[in-house]
Every structure is written in structure tokens, then in C-alpha cells.
Amino acid sequence: MMRPWILLLCVLGFASGAHGQDTPTIEIDPGSLGFSDDLGFRDLERAIQRQIDAYDEGRANLEGRITFGARSYPKSVLRDTLVLFREIAREGEECLASLPDSVCREHFDRSIKKRFRVFTPAAGTSRFTAYYSPDFTGALAPTEQFRIPLYSAPSDPVLRASTREDIVYHGVLGGRGLECAWIDADLFELYSLHIEGGGRIRLVDPVSGAITTKYLTYDGKNGQPLRFFSRLMVEHGWLDPSDMSHASQHRVFLERPEIQRILHAESPSYVYFRVTDEEPVGIDSIPLTERRSYAYDTAYYPVSGILSFTRLTRNDGREISRFMLGQDIGGAIKGPARADLYFGFGEEARIAAESLGAEGRQFFLIRKDARSKPKKTKKRRKPIRGTRT
Numbered sequence: 001m002m003r004p005w006i007l008l009l010c011v012l013g014f015a016s017g018a019h020g021q022d023t024p025t026i027e028i029d030p031g032s033l034g035f036s037d038d039l040g041f042r043d044l045e046r047a048i049q050r051q052i053d054a055y056d057e058g059r060a061n062l063e064g065r066i067t068f069g070a071r072s073y074p075k076s077v078l079r080d081t082l083v084l085f086r087e088i089a090r091e092g093e094e095c096l097a098s099l100p101d102s103v104c105r106e107h108f109d110r111s112i113k114k115r116f117r118v119f120t121p122a123a124g125t126s127r128f129t130a131y132y133s134p135d136f137t138g139a140l141a142p143t144e145q146f147r148i149p150l151y152s153a154p155s156d157p158v159l160r161a162s163t164r165e166d167i168v169y170h171g172v173l174g175g176r177g178l179e180c181a182w183i184d185a186d187l188f189e190l191y192s193l194h195i196e197g198g199g200r201i202r203l204v205d206p207v208s209g210a211i212t213t214k215y216l217t218y219d220g221k222n223g224q225p226l227r228f229f230s231r232l233m234v235e236h237g238w239l240d241p242s243d244m245s246h247a248s249q250h251r252v253f254l255e256r257p258e259i260q261r262i263l264h265a266e267s268p269s270y271v272y273f274r275v276t277d278e279e280p281v282g283i284d285s286i287p288l289t290e291r292r293s294y295a296y297d298t299a300y301y302p303v304s305g306i307l308s309f310t311r312l313t314r315n316d317g318r319e320i321s322r323f324m325l326g327q328d329i330g331g332a333i334k335g336p337a338r339a340d341l342y343f344g345f346g347e348e349a350r351i352a353a354e355s356l357g358a359e360g361r362q363f364f365l366i367r368k369d370a371r372s373k374p375k376k377t378k379k380r381r382k383p384i385r386g387t388r389t
Helices: 004-016 044-056 077-096 101-115 164-169 187-196 229-235 246-255 257-266 346-354
Strands: 025-028 065-068 071-074 116-121 126-133 135-139 148-151 179-183 198-204 211-221 271-276 293-295 307-313 319-328 338-345 358-367
Touching (some): 044 077, 077 116, 077 319, 077 358, 126 198, 126 307, 148 271, 164 257, 179 271, 187 271, 198 271, 229 257, 338 346
Parallel strands (some): 293 319
Antiparallel strands (some): 025 116, 065 071, 135 179, 148 179, 198 211, 307 358
């Protein structure tokens, strides 16, 4: 989901076109690559359809041109690429249902190499991290079990700017009708929800006990600076810098209640949420698809939905080889060869996300039959006589 502290930078980046419409990529010969999908195409069509819907509904802007390598394309090539790729992926999925895996892989690999041009970041190796959406149990009214409130964004700009300490310890937003839900969690888990920018909630009916699954969607922030608890803990000497895992942070937070308010005071950023029927969204209001969406730097890739073939080895030795779509952004996701993979919901996704940190390769696909024209090169201006050159 859209990382809250980077929202303003994202808007400014799109408005100014920080790096124009040229992507920092080079075209490569795909002959030596082996294209396959380690998830067997699962959930891929859903991610593609969500992106196509964003294009067709005008949420993702396809006006103008975009350059990959030395080729300039109308941005509509991104939609056309997804349509063609979806057809080939469907064929691959149908093949796997009836024929040997090796046969299907070979046919799919041939089709990709025949029908797409392949580009890669000119910087070479990409750095990958991952993120997830935490799970909560909650209710729409407070109970002895559900005590921690989640707030929607106040319309009053003064209230909206309240600090984390003001909200959590002074209750400045309480009783104003801004509570969207109450959860069974501690304050560190609430902070984690703010860092991830969205989550899933199982709402319990207080009378029947029935459970309804909803989603916690980003509704804005207070505009205050964010300082990660992990870094503050290390600075204060409360956390060993050699082990800054989520579990270690949580343990220290609970074992030392005297540090909790200090952390809240020194990290005043606060995130607001709303309860929705749809999964957390990324840029262009696109619902994120677990293990298919990733966050990237829009300063270098100024449009959502670029089809990426991702290949890397996780820290636990497992290989990732799959197709993903750029549909989100993140505060720490900066640079032309950087990606943050979305792993979905819950504890399993959290563990998988924490074990990912690795380097690998990204390859961007553009359908080969799309019309392109050579990238325009800027003419070097002649120096003005009498000035330093």
C-alpha cells in the first residue's frame, strides 16, 4: 500500500517529472534468460486486471510518451503489453493443467522471447526488500478486549496535525466520532500498522460473534516527521544494532514500558485509516495483489503498471522468478534499481518479507509489435561567447 510518509513526495514527483518520461533502462537480448513463473501464474491475472481497470477508468494517466532504452513509445503501450501478456499467461496456466511442466515452461519462454522486447535498469543489479499487511481482530465499538482505537483523518487541520503522543496518551481525538474501529493489539502493533500503511481486520459482532473480514486503508497522515522505533531504540542503547528484527523490537518495547512514551514523543508521525471492503491500495487507487505488486521509485519510472520479470535468491536460499507490476511506492524505495515486493497479509507474509533482503535482477517487458521511434537526443548547446564553459 502507499507508504504514507512519501505521499507528498509522490505527488510532487509526478507533477514535476523529476526525471522526465525517460526510464533509466537499456535494451538487452533475452536469449540467455529463462522466463518462468514460480507461482504458476497464480493471482497474476487479478493484478493485471486491476491495472487495466486503472488505465481504462483514467486513474492511471497514459497520455504522452515513455522511453525504454533507446525507444520512445506512447504510454498506451503499457496497457497493450499487459493485454498481450495476459493472453500468453492464460495459455501457460492452461498448459500446466494438462501437460508436463517442462513442456509448458519451454513454450511460455519461447513466446515471451518472440513477442516482447526486454529492458533492464542501466544500473544493473537491483536491490530488493519486501513488505506486508498486518492482521488484526477488532470491532466497531470498544469493548474490554478491543481497546485501541483507529482514527480516520480529521477535517480540522489543527486536529489532523496532532502528534502521536497527543493522540495516544492525551486522547485529543477521542469522542469526536473519528474512531473507525477498535483493535485487540498493543501500541507497538499499532505503530507497525502505521509503518506498513494498511492491513486487514476481522470485525467481531458483539452479539452473534460473527466475523466479517474488512480492510484498513490509508486515510492520510498528520504531517509530522517519522522516526523509526528501531533506530530510536538503537540510539538510546535499548536495542542491539546487530538484531533489529521486528520480533526483537516488539520484545524490547513490551519488556521496557518506561521507554514507550519516549518513543511516541520522538516519532510524532501518525497515520489515519478507514475501514473498506477492498484491499489496501497503492498509487492510482489500485488494490495491491499479494506477491504480484511491488513498490518502486516514480521519479525514475513515472507511471504505474510496468510489467516486470523479477529474479532473485532470498536469504533463505529460495529462488524467486515471477512477473510483477509496479503499483505502489515507499519512503525508502529510492533509485532506478530498487523494488519493494508486496507479500500480502498476516504472520506468514511478515516472516517471508523479513527474510527477503537480497540483490537480483529486474527485466521490463514491452510488446515487440508496438510502434516506437528513436529516443530524441538533446543537442548540445554552443557556449555563449564571453562566458565560462
